[in-house]
Amino acid sequence: MSEPTNFPPDALLRASLEVAMAPVDGLVVLAVSGGRDSMVLLQAMARWAPGRIAAVATFDHGTGSHATEAASLVAAESRRLGLTVVRERARVPGHSEAAWRRARWDFLERIARAFKAPVATAHTRDDQLETVVMRLLRGAGARGLAALAAPSSVVRPWLGVSRAELARWATLEKVAYLDDPMNASRAYLRGRVRHDLLPALEAAMPGFSEDMLTIADQAASWRREVERLVDGIGVTVSPRRDRVSCPAAAFDATSREGAAVLWPAVCARAGVTLDATGTRELAKCTAQSRRGSTIRLSGGAIVLRRGAARDEAPGDWFEVRRAAPPPLRDALRAWIGVSEAMPPRFGRFRWRRLASAPVFGPAAEPDLWTIGFPRGVQVALRVWTAGDRIRTAGAPAGRRVTRYFAEAQVSALDRPSWPVALVDGELVWVPGVCRGLVAPSRPGWPELIWYRCEPEFD
Structure with a gap:
């Protein structure tokens, strides 16, 4: 799946950008790490859609000289292209994939709010495949297997493009970038999936990668249908996006299995991620709940059943509250x-x-x-x-x-x-x-x- 296609590189990348940017109303914040894929995104946007760039955001994880040099490269190249660049360094270096991802996204979301623009990332088709397999290993269901293709405000122009295609364009256009040494490491799960597990699975079951990507596309379509269903039941989200309310009648009228489909989508709108155990418990408890009852979820989130507020329709309502962060x-x-x-x-x-x-x-x-x-x-x-x-x-x-x-x-x-x-x-x-x-x-x-x-x- 990573072999280059017969399409001219310019045509493929430009078409991918146009398709991804078409639904976006306004500008985007480019998330650029200094690696090849993101530097290709920077150069392609600067060439074909410079007026759609609000700013370039680059984050130094504080993990060593490579991270600092990569951020410096992004800043220098962005300024050369006449673009606004925002650079930040982590105050406390993370020590895991999850910590790095959380710190980077905290930064990107702050910049996106400041510029009132969505984030655009350079995730590729290969990244999607690795993410799907990692989630499969962790026991994810249909919702999780959508992975990077799930409905989101994040713009991902390269999600249908392979790393090999981006490498070909980077070579032809002499794009400056820095290779992250972690890409070759097996110290973390993604590296082991990339270098060991996926090649072995593809060798044992030719077509495995394409089958996984097809399953992910189907899961993403299913998630979009669920989101449309949730939109229709009268869900409201607080301005801070830490609370979600929905009529209890929507759950009272469905089965426990139906509630297990609805609850993850409802909770996600308050920034609460349900695992399989939490979903089962919530679906079971809501079927037996009465006004005033409270259900506590892992991570500190709360679901309560209450009466209607002044601006809500009569009847009982469920309210999901995300746990407040320590600060x-x-x-x-x-x-x-x-x-x-x-x-x-x-x-x-x-x-x-x-x-x-x-x-x-x-x-x-x-x-x-x-x-x-x-x-x-x-x-x-x-x-x-x-x-x-x-x-x-x-x-x-x-x-x-x-x-x-x-x-x-x-x-x-x-x-x-x-x-x-x-x-x-x-x-x-x-x-x-x-x-x-x-x-x-x-x-x-x-x-x-x-x-x-x-x-x-x-």
């Missing part, structure tokens, strides 16, 4: 300052200072996400803790905040990160939930500084 779990839990300088963010909540007092309704009551603090007063923010009480107009002697949480339908899973505001040591406000009796947030109070606080994940 988020360890986020700031207390802040003290003056009312003129409230922080723009506190945990997962954003604070926006209003230019003027909000306009209230006939009852002159502001909404519970808005408050005014006197100028110069000291305000303390912290997360809610069990036992917190607040004096309100309806309970002047004080009432537990947990009761207000229940009335506002704030899940028990959200409460530990929910902010509360204190003035002179007294709890005066729980954003979106309740306002204290002493909170000076009504029209007519002099020198009030107005803020609106909202959760970023809503």
